C-alpha cells in the first residue's frame with residue numbers, strides 16, 4: 001500500500017488547503033430545501049453539517065427538513081403535476097430529460113469535484129458517476145415514447161390498456177453514489193410522467209442541491225423537489241405521507257424493511273434496491289492476471305462502498321495461491337490518498353461512523369479466527385490522519401457463517417474461500433440473506449453460464465464487474481430488493497395500468 005512517493009506526498013495542510021479552495025469553487029450556492037421551484041428554509045428552521053471525509057472539516061450547513069416540509073414539497077409536486085407536468089407530451093418530457101443530460105455533462109468537472117469533497121470518492125471515479133448520471137437521463141429520454149398501450153376487441157367490447165403515471169413519487173437515496181443514485185431515481189420517474197420529492201442522504205446532500213440549481217430553468221416549477229434532512233425525520237415523513245403514490249428507496253436492507261412497513265399503511269407501491277454480499281467465483285482455467293484485476297475492482301472500487309461489491313471471493317484451489325499473491329501485490333500497489341488527486345486509487349470512507357462500522361467488522365473477524373493476508377487497519381500515514389481512511393483488506397480462514405462474511409460491511413474488505421468441489425462452493429456462495437449480484441471468472445463459456453444460473457442473484461457478470469449498462473435491468477433477489485432499475489422495466493415501476501372497457505352495443 002503506498003501513499004504517493006514521499007517527495008510527492010502532500011502534507012495535511014496542503015490537502016486541507018486544496019479542499020478549501022475546491023469547496024470555494026464548487027459548493028452549491030443554495031443549501032436550503034428546494035420546494036416548488038424555490039430554495040426555502042424549513043418551517044422549524046435548523047440545519048445539519050455535511051463534512052468532508054478527507055479533511056474532517058465542515059463543508060456546509062444544510063437545511064434540516066422535517067414532516068411539515070415534506071408535506072409542503074408533496075403539495076408542490078401535486079400542484080405541478082396537475083397544472084403542468086401531466087399535460088406534457090412524451091416528446092416534451094423527452095426534450096426536458098435530454099437537456100438535463102446535456103447540462104450535467106457540461107458540468108462534469110465541477111460536479112465530480114463536488115462529489116469527491118462530499119463523499120470522498122476518487123475524482124477519477126466521480127467523473128464516471130457524473131457521466132453515468134447524464135447517461136441515465138439520455139437513456140430514459142430515449143425510451144420515453146415507447147408507450148404504445150394495447151387494444152383488444154372481444155365480442156361487443158373494445159378494450160384499451162394504458163399506462164399512467166402515479167402523480168407524485170417519493171425517492172430516498174444513499175450516500176455511496178449520491179448524484180448517480182439521484183439520476184437513477186429522477187430520470188425514470190420524470191420520463192414516466194411523475195413529479196417527485198427526493199431525499200438525499202444526510203452525509204452527501206450537496207450534489208442533489210447543485211443538480212436542483214442546474215435544472216431549475218429546465219424543469220417546470222415543482223416537478224422536482226429536494227428535501228434534505230435526516231432519515232428518521234424527512235425520510236420517514238416521506239414514506240408515511242399518504243399523498244405519495246409510489247416510493248423508491250436505495251439503502252440498507254434494515255431501513256428498506258421499515259420503508260416497506262410504512263408504505264403498507266397506505267398500500268403504496270414500493271421498489272427497493274438494498275444491500276448485497278456478492279460472491280465472485282474464480283475457475284482454474286483463467287489467467288491469474290485477469291482474475292486479479294477483476295477481483296480487485298469488484299471489491300475495492302468506490303472504497304468498497306458499492307451495494308454490488310464482490311465481497312466474497314471463491315477461488316479454485318489450483319490457482320488460489322497465485323491469485324491471492326497477485327491480490328496482495330495489487331493492494332500493496334494501491335495509492336491511498338487525497339481523492340482530489342487523479343492518481344489516487346482509494347479515498348476515504350464517507351464518514352467516521354462508516355469507518356467504525358468497518359473496523360468493528362475487522363475486529364470481529366480477528367476474534368472469529370480470520371487471518372489477515374493484507375490490510376486490516378487504518379493507515380498510519382501522518383498526511384491521512386484527518387480522513388476516514390481504511391486499508392484495503394483480505395481475510396482468509398473465516399467460517400462462512402462469521403459476521404464479516406454474512407454482513408454487508410460496505411468497505412474495502414474481501415473475505416476469501418478456496419474451493420475444489422463445485423456444488424459445495426455454490427451452496428456457500430448462495431448462503432447469505434442477500435442476492436444482489438455475483439461474478440464469474442472463466443474462459444469456459446459453458447461453466448460460466450452454468451455458474452451464472454446457479455448463483456442466486458439479480459445480476460451476474462461474466463469476466464467483468466460493476467459494468468452497469470442502461471437497458472440491462474439491475475436489482476436484487478432475496479433481501480437485496482424488489483424491482484429493477486436501469487431498464488424499460490423501471491418505467492413500469494413508475495406507472496400504473498388502466499383498462500378502459502368500451503361497450504360497442
Ligand code: NDP
Nearest residue numbers: 173174201202230231235236251252255274275307408410
Ligand atoms: P441507510 O439505509 O440508513 O440510508 C439510506 C437512506 O435512507 C438515507 O437517505 C437515509 O437518510 C434514509 N433513511 C434512514 N432511515 C430512514 C427511515 N427511517 N425512513 C426513511 N428513510 C430513512 O444507510 P446508512 O447510511 O445508515 O448505512 C448503513 C449501511 O447500509 C451501510 O453500511 C451499508 O451496509 C448499507 N447501505 C447500502 C446501500 C446500498 O446501495 N445498498 C447504500 C447505503 C448504505 P439519512 O442518511 O439522512 O439518515
